[in-house]
Structures are given as structure tokens and as C-alpha cells.
Amino acid sequence: MTHLETDTPIETGEAGALDGRALRRTLGQFATGVTVVTAAHPVTGEVVGMTANSFSSVSLDPPLVLWSIVREAKSLPVFLEATHFAINILSEQQLDHSNRFARPGSDKFADVAWSPGAGGAPVLEGVAGVFECARHAEHDGGDHIIMVGRVERFARYERPGLVFARGRYGITAEHPWAEEPTGFARVDGVPHPYDDFLIPLLYRAYSNLFSGFSVHLEEEGTSGPEMRVLAYLSFRPGSTAELVSRGSYLGDQTTDEAIAVLHGQGMLTGTADSGLSLTEAGAERLKTLFRHAERFELEQLGSVDAVEVATLKRLLRRLTDSDDETC
């Protein structure tokens, strides 16, 4: 049996019996970038812009690109009068621009930083790239008009572009199977054989990060286990020592030791058997430690792309979903 014989589509369509939504969903299987196409009226100077993912390259010589605009678009009359348009390729940080320029009617340019490009077409700040184009041709495209532009100027920035696929925004990430085999990571100069497994990777990442954070903890005279006990009791006040031990993965002995120290410092009220809670001093200490944690993350992860960090945190949260009583 070949692969194709078992490959059953979820939905299909044929001329004469096309379900528009199924057609859209199937079109959405094709991942695109997201652009904001802009133009300025040559006489009034009115500027328009709209989110478009129909952008495509056409020709290198001459340099032609296209996009298509729905005939109902409010901004269509300006695009048809303008001498130029600018294709602003949104960066992954510009999701809000995409939403804003997809909403008809509103003052789309309020609070948006831009400067006039060729023919006055707005060039937005913070984009991944931009093509300033002279209008070259228009073609009938059913309920859309296909606009072809000749690139007069372009600019590329060191920012990844925003992605749109399956009706949702995404980011570009190198497919892990496409990565060049780099060999094993090295630990103390020795090739590390377990680099493909999640748990050893998590352990090593944790241990690297934690050794940096322990400097912050020392500054506040608090140990790692003490911080975890404080954090657990902040969202589960009244827990017994047994619950704290289970929820913080510290084990009974380490938990009891941490509780004894925190009690001695006036950070906890209650007893291990009947339930423990933070005192005001305990809550204050935890707040200070969280401020350290924020600073630490900025130091450690400030140079890593913010969207990548958010993606990592989301994945880690998913992996802890079955386990929301722990910290």
C-alpha cells in the first residue's frame, strides 16, 4: 500500500460545490508573511494602509512584486490614484500593527512611527523589510484587484518576519530537522552524548541558570529551597509541611530545614502540621526575590529573542500543565 492510498483529506471541494470556508481553511495551509501595504494620495496627501498577506515576488529583472486588494476595501480609491505603494514586511514584534491595519475605518496611523517613502507612501518603523514600488500594472482578480509594483528601493533589517498560517500568527523558527548536525554539545571539553534527550537538557539548562541565580539569593540571605517554600506558600497559604514538600519537590528533610530557618526569621506563621502561611516579612522577602528574578532573566536572556523566550516558557508551562500545584 502506498502512502497516498492512506492519505485521507479532512475536507475537499470541487467547482460548482465550493464551501468558501473550507476553501479559506485550505488556502490557510499555505504559510505566508504579513505585510502592511501603504500609499499616499498624490493631491490630498491622505495616507492609507492595509494588512495584506497576498504579497508575492514576481520577477527579478525587472524587479516586480504583486499583492491583491479586495474591491470593497475603503482604501482602494487612494491605492488607484497613488503613484507608488510601499510593502512593509511586518516583523514578529508587530502583531499589533497587523491587527490595527486589518480594521477598516479607524485612524490606523495614530501612534504608529513612519516616514514618507517613494511617492509619499508610509514606510513603517520596526519592520523586517520594505519595498517601495512604483505602480506598474493592475489585473482583474475576481473580487480582488491584483496590483503589480516595480521595486524602486528596498531595505532589509535584522529582524525575523511575522508569519501567518492556518488563520493564526506564528514566528519563523528553524526546523529542527533542517539543522546542520553539529555533533554533541561539550561539557567541560568532553562531547556530551545525551544532547538529544529533553530531561538531560533541562537539567543542564537548570543547573547553568541556577548557579547564576544563586548569587542573587545569597545577596538576600535566602537559599533556593527557602525561596521555593516562600513561593509555594504565597499561592497555597495554609499548606501543611507535607503539602509544601510535595509541591516544591524538595523532599521532607530539606523542606523541614527550610521551614525552620524561615520560622526563625519571622517569615512564616502557623505550624508544619496545622498549616503555614507567609508573614508580612515573608511576603516582602518574596517580592524582593521576584525582583531579583526579573533582573536575572533580563541579564541572562536579554540577548535572546523575546519571542523565543516566550515560546520556551509556553512550552515549559504546557509540560507542567498536569502539575499546577507545584513551584
Ligand SMILES: Cc1cc2nc3c(=O)[nH]c(=O)nc-3n(C[C@H](O)[C@H](O)[C@H](O)COP(=O)(O)O)c2cc1C
Ligand atoms: C493576516 C491578514 C491578511 C490579509 N490580507 C489581505 C489581502 O491580501 N488583501 C486584502 O484585500 N485584504 C487582506 N486582509 C484584510 C484587510 O486587511 C482588511 O479588509 C482591511 O480592513 C482593509 O482595510 P480598508 O478597508 O481600510 O482599506 C488581510 C487581513 C489579515 C488579518
